[in-house]
Amino acid sequence: MAERFNFHVNSRDGMARQGVISTPRGDIRTPAFMPVGTAATVKAMMPESVAATGADILLGNTYHLMLRPTAERIDRLGGLHRFMNWQKPILTDSGGFQVMSLTGLRKLTEQGVKFKSHIDGSEHMLTPERSMEIQRLLGSDIVMCFDECPALPAPEERVAESMRMSMRWAARSRDAFGDRPGHALFGIQQGGVTRDLRAESAEKLRAIGFDGYAVGGLAVGEGQEAMFGVLDYATDMLPEDKPRYLMGVGKPDDIVGAVARGIDMMDCVLPSRSGRTGQVFTRRGVVNIKNARHQDDPRPLDETCACPACRGYSRAYLHHVFRAQEIISSMLLTWHNLHYYQELMQGIREAIAAGRFEAFQADFHAQRAEGDIAPL
Template structure:
């Protein structure tokens, strides 16, 4: 029987924010939590040991990509994903639904599943709810996501309704495909586009099936930030109190803070790692584009308030030099800093919830950014 469990530890009195703990067979996950994305069995630009050092509790890997290359059978043969990538803490795998959605004309959705053409070699495949579960079980994931269709924005209401109902039927097939007593926890994914009544319907359909956790899908797909927050604010309180709540593919530090305020426990996004490789770095006072000429002779650390390895040892001038010179170390150091920043942000949020000071933490977060805009000396 799965060791998976969620415990609600604190509930904020001024918002929907909550402090909790997820227990898995590979360790506890303190929530709210940000999960670094390791699409191809690696979080780009950082060693697993460094991920642990900066406080990463769980990482995310991708079903679609690992199915195509190197193949879930090979990973299973080699001892599972944890051994394959040298990571002994929990792993969540998404179902492949978003990747299939992003293929556009290269895929066709039917009741059976998603027929698609591989972006790797052009080969043709059919990804079904049953195969998605089979792949994720072979990988040895601690948390498995149901296979769903990610709805684009904007979309016709009739299409949204049809897709949402199909995703609910697929979710039921995923539940049935996961054997009783599995060590993996299964999360349902709420769809419904930007239609409140369809979001509610999706929640009700998933709750009837029953899952160990619940996620909001179909967000951060091109909608305005205010609309994304509206969807969170409406949908998250509909989910069971005694199950973890996960908003998929979100986002900026501001998104994480606002998601927590609306009741979210788990987040993932490629933003800290992708932006690091593009020279955009997160700090306590906002973002820095390190390629800018004003950092050419800047001796200061990237963020004077940051205690990461990068800020303790390197100047902005050096980080700019590495980036302008296209040195590999630029991606390594930038990634380390950005992921450290995200982990520290979540740690600070958790601490504020324990202390009953989340409102003050949230206010101070924005005050620092506002002060910097008024006096942009950095």
Template sequence: MTIGFETWAKDGAARRGRLTLAHGTIETPAFMPVGTAATVKAMRPESVAETGAEILLGNTYHLMLRPTAERIAELGGLHRFMNWNKPILTDSGGFQVMSLAGRRKLDKDGVTFQSHIDGSKHRLTPERSIEIQHLLGSDITMAFDECTPHPATHEQAADSMRLSMKWAARSKEAFTDRPGHTLFGIVQGSVYDDLRRESVEALTGIGFEGYAVGGLAVGEGQEEMFRVLEATTPHLPDDAPRYLMGVGKPGDLVGAVTRGIDMFDCVLPSRSGRTGQAQTRRGPVNLRNARHAADPRPLDADCACPACTGYSRAYLHHLQKADEILGPMLLTWHNLHYYQELMAGLRGAVEAGTLADFAAAFAEQQAAGDIPAL
């Protein structure tokens, strides 16, 4: 093993553990803020660290186009480039390539696509994806895959998954082992239990130090996502970290942890922060609504983030209506702080063996909604 992963507490399928990588340790279950283009939008790296985040996600597709992986490598790697000295996971580019639709051409060897920036042509193969992530210096590299769109027939999902498994083997062959750095395989198979099991068998046969569950949160809904997780995670190795890609809402995180997931990423907390929506223990709160215009109370009296300890709802509302940059900055900070606080609560509940009570209390508070208007 080039990395360290240990679990010392379980509550049902949920696990409490620690992942040790080249640039530090991560307490799991963990949430990774998304730093698509080497930055978490509206946040300084130091501020992201202050929220409690221990690992960020960077985007292979965006960074290979601008400023290019080669330039980042010349400048000392992604950690130095963006002033983040903690671990970084980079995705493989597969999801972004899938979303390009008419701009890409898929074949058995890889994908040719046009840049969304200037229309220039590029080629991504498993080998090139791994090379880019190596140049970036990622602590966790993701195998190159095709993210199966939803909905897909069983035949379409099977063909897509089996292509991804071939690419996973090529990714493993291309990956350079070095201490503290690792490669995760990605389970595909859409919503079909037999295909998910086949994918797990293929990946464990290749041999990875971590396993991601991909192809979810693409329109299938929370209930179906949880069902697929219940059919998938029991087959994953118990001694390896499990990462659910692109998820999600606070309720998604709680439900997925109870089903055995250790790691998450999602743009939701930062993206919603930029559009005036706060994620809170009482559910989402839209600060653009007029009900907050004269409200002197904090967004969340129990939250210790700068938005809640220094500013009123009225001021946060004003920033949103005036399109002031400080508004997205404060709400993004709050949202990321809340997500990290939620993950800390989940870790503590698993350790204490009280996860069911924690999940029930979480659901009750979310359902109660925001505090009454003045």
């Protein structure tokens, strides 16, 4: 086990990079996809099952955990890893994104954000210093700076003002984080879809100095084309020797496109949320298990997939338990989706290492274009 946090790129193919982030709690193979465990659980999954899909790291949510059960309680109970029975690395977001989405329930100032809990209406103040304190109490391995992220589209002046405040908050987050060997602090680049603002943000973050750098403020309504347009230049603005994390992304084709543009880490609720709503990700695109075409189909979702849903159950059964609102439906479909995502990441890493990432991308898109297997 590494004693400190470090990052090593093993191979490159174009802009794509394959490597490893070493932490005291274990290695994270990159490019990495992080399942989201919002309230100290990946919904419908046991921690052992999440590990079995190949996940090296999970994401926890500062905003939700500070409100319930509270960071202080988790600290008293031995920290988030022990609390949720996950011994591998955990990244926690700063709470900024959730608080910003509470429009009408929050007041934003230079100091931080005063907001009302969506659970019981109680008032809270989240500042860069408080966010660092909460994440320290949780004991997460990778801590995110407290930032503000306006929803796009927004006027450029609003984006610029928000980005500059986020950079001031980044400096305060860095000061409050202090020296914590074995733990990492990531800065978050902002600037919307404006190149000059992204450059200014990156310059300010580099001057402060972080263990890793996130591209924030994307996947907030701007669309894939605009997101890729930003990633075409934004990743190059960030240090070569540190991990680059694209926050809140995404769909499988978002992931492949982001890796092609130099991204090392991603997270998204999509595989788990979709599993609960009957949407299944496969090599041949998205399958909607709700559809009546599956009700008499004895075949698995994907005959090449080794997950429990595909090994043990037919489409007909998965359709039935979803329709009947049985809990096993969320369990099996979430497991399948997380397995698919981790298998995709493994395929990406192997392709980059072998110098055939371009061919991998072509195969990936060609398979998805074929669509689902024909109905019986």
